[in-house]
Amino acid sequence: MGTLAGRRYRVVHKTEYHYGATMSSGLTVAHLLLRETAMQHVISADINVDPLPEERHTWIDAFGNLAVQFTVASRHDHLTITAVSEAEVSAALWPSVPETVGELAEMTRSIEGDMAIDVAPFLPASPFVPAESIRLVGEDEISGALASDRPAAEAIVDLCGRIFYGFRFDSAFSDISTPLERVIDERRGVCQDFAHLAIAALRSAGLAARYVSGYLETMPPPGMVKLVGVDASHAWSSVWLGPGFGWWDFDPTNNQMPPRSHVTTAWGRDYGDVAPVRGVVLGPQIEQKMHVAVDVTRLS
């Protein structure tokens, strides 16, 4: 398998909350620290929080991601979380998988030993990819790509293309609470919807699929200067290609296999396992304002 040259990226991901009132304390869990992968070496990853949290705990979650929980225990009216990371990312060309989709599904079904830990969690329905939407997606035209007698890699290339050409990217249409059913109905969505779509299609075919969150280097339109803060967090999918090959990523939002300028933060069964920031704040009832800015800079 060929490997594409490594690139070095710097990512700044800033999340700001303004509460409009003084809150007595707050507790936040973040999946913002980059994880080490076969294709990614993390040079540095750090999270700065303002106001300075009274405590901070970091651990490795069930899927091997780095999770951070911090508590601001004093009065505060805003919260700014800035994750600054540098990583070297390479990409490998997809392997030529000898199995058909059906054979791969059979291998996936009969896993045991360590694969019961590494693969099986990504096979059943999960909160953002519920059984009902797996059934719906399985009946959808995009899942036609995954005929059981087709060579697996070819089938996944087709799936990726069918999502890319069959769905319109529309950042105004969906948010994280939009059910997959509506995305299927309206043929519109954003990256996490497309990642969930691909996952649902793969699971409906009996393959293990996971959700990958991270960043993507974006280019300004020709002739324009790249603006600060225009990048965003991104999400794509990963599929298990059998014990010999393991997990391989693809980006249905950009029809990329393999993804070439993607920086990986974390993965899980779906968005819910790796939401970049979740938390609660204690204090009076408030209307909070939230702002996110992401910059991905290529260093080499």
Added chain:
Amino acid sequence: MVSQTLTYRATPGRFDELYDEGGGIRPAWKPVFGDVERQGEHGLAERRRLIGQLLAAEGAGHAVQDGETEPNMLPSHPWMVDPLPYMLEAVEWRALAAGVDQRVRMFEAMLGDVYGSRNLLRRGVVPTEVVYGTPRYRWPLVAASAHGVTSLGMPMTRVALYACDLARLADGTWRVVADYTDTPQGIGYAMINRSVIARVLGGELARSGAATQSGFLGAMRASFSALAAPERPTMRTVLVTPGIDDGAYVEQSYLATLLGFNLVENSDVVVRNNRAWLRTFGGLEAADTLVRWSADRAADPVAGDAKGRGGVPGLARAHLHGSVGLANALGNGIAEEAALREFHPAICSELLGEQLQLHSLAADASTDSVKLASTPISFASGLRTGTIVLRLFATQAEGKVTVMTSGIARVLRPGDSLMKPSALLAKDVWVVGDVGRAAITTTKRQRLAQVDLLASLPTRSADALYWLGRHAERAELLARSHRVVASREPTLRSFPADASDLTAHAFVGLLRRARTEMPAAPTDAAGSTADLIADELARAAAAIDDRLSNLSAEAATVREFMSGTTGRVLIRLRNYLSERAETGTVTDDDLDELLVDLAALSGMAMESTVRGPSWRFLDLGRRLERSFGVLDSIEAAVVPVVPNVAESMLAEAVLATHDSLVAYRRRYRSDVEIDAVVALLVSDDSNPRALQFQLDRMSEHLASLGWSDGTELIDRVARAIFDWSDVTIDRVTRRRASLERLVADARAALVELGTGIQVRWFSDPIAPQPLARLQALGNDSSSSVVRN
């Protein structure tokens, strides 16, 4: 004597609890059944009535709930206990207890495995989708590094409390209907049922030699203390309720009282530095073990797959770290999963190396699909054949399982799912015979160091006690005003028209002020003064109802601070309310009785409450409200200009409203003299109804609670009193003006005090709100050549 009880017949070919195969009464049932026969229908009806009363006295507004449904969503129903208990031979109980013991050990091992090494999945003992395919398997509690061991390196005990429902089939064998490993419910209900039955059937209970439940409380305490992280000198357990609306609140507060632990709400607990702390009025106090009733996914709002906003933020991490003992552990819900049942035998042999003793029924079993053994149930119409589901309870401390030598038998209706009996009729379970040493000598008597419940007071409880005091005092003021005005109103008719109107106006003001309304009545008074007063009396009666229901709601959240007798007075207050709701009227007798009950309540607060902060907050509320009451009455009935004929009547009315008429007569032995009346109610520090007396008590409380700003506000009121008494009052108009100023100044300072108390101790808003989530990942594709 030939009662319908004799119509009870066993069905041939079906195991019957009462009759053996030969038609003879089984030994365990003989004494109690003989007693039922002697009692006859009337005796049973009387017992049923008594049981109903006693259950109501325990606040049994809630049914025994099923563990699987969302506790907060359950409507509450009163349940009833059959005067005929369910008899279980000790030999049979021992076999069931051994099976229960094994299940506790099996689930403990299974939970340790699925959240740790996951060997059951690696080896294919359990198909992965059975575990991974349900939201009851909680990924945030799977620690990549921890293999069933907390970060502190201690093994985690996950099943501290356990319950299971069992059904006896028609062939006499037992099957498990459901396991409860998340928030097992019913332990408190079993104890309430027993305490009620013991009072109604005390003699029978003693003669039967039925095993007691008391050892189980000790075993629970031992279990909770074993959960605490090591080296905690101030080992402290608190029970955490989702709130007073929770379906199982009654048993939670009952258990808190029996165990002598604080019952707190989720918002009373905070996690800092991986430990749990209780918000008390004195600051944060460590809590080492939490007994939770919030369902698994509702227990921590920041755990990845959390449901809802409630719970204790950060609890999951602290629990995994090992610094917070939890009964039961988070993630335990998976063990209740019906899809796992068919693998129990394999799990048991894999993890324990034992054969499974108790087997499960299908999850959807109902009385239609499964033929159950018959049991005698006593209905109002006589003894009938019925079926029951038996709930048994266990608690575990460091691998040692104790099974309660009792339980709850719940009666099924035809067509009921075995998991959801709908009859709301329970039987106390009497285990008779030799239960074995293991069951009795379960725990050596442990003296568990507890933080002094009297010295430490959760903020929310302080809040509730303070308002309890205020509502009780205001209810009393309303009731007295009502009595006083109602009894004097007829006298007005003998007054000249002008005088009558002015006096009526003052009476209306007195009643309105008692309702904390402005004293001036609406000017468009259309009806006669009699109608006006009747109208205000009705409003005052309604205001009493409001205060009493608030009072009883606050009281329900602080039951563990109240004596049993106080509980009875509260029941009487509730009865007053339900009678009022039924009749819609209130008589002088009703109010007199109510005043006696309210006096009993305050008497018990004085005489049966140890002088800790809980008592101080209760009394602070009462004193503050009484202070307002004095000012209210003076403003409404002493300050206004009234004709001479009415002056002394009004002054008397005010004295009576503040229960000071007798004191006045003893002291002055004269006709009512306004200045003397005001002095007695305002500046006389020996009159427990006087403003000055309230100030002195509040000063003591605030000094003890350590709030000097509050003491300064009290001083301001005292200065207002001093200024008023210092004025040489030579003219009526000046007297009224100075009184008006006294009322205004004193009230302003007291209002500030009330606000200050609220801000200082109770205002921290503690409901967690979720942080906003990103509306959509990615931005407009037009700004970049790739989409994201």
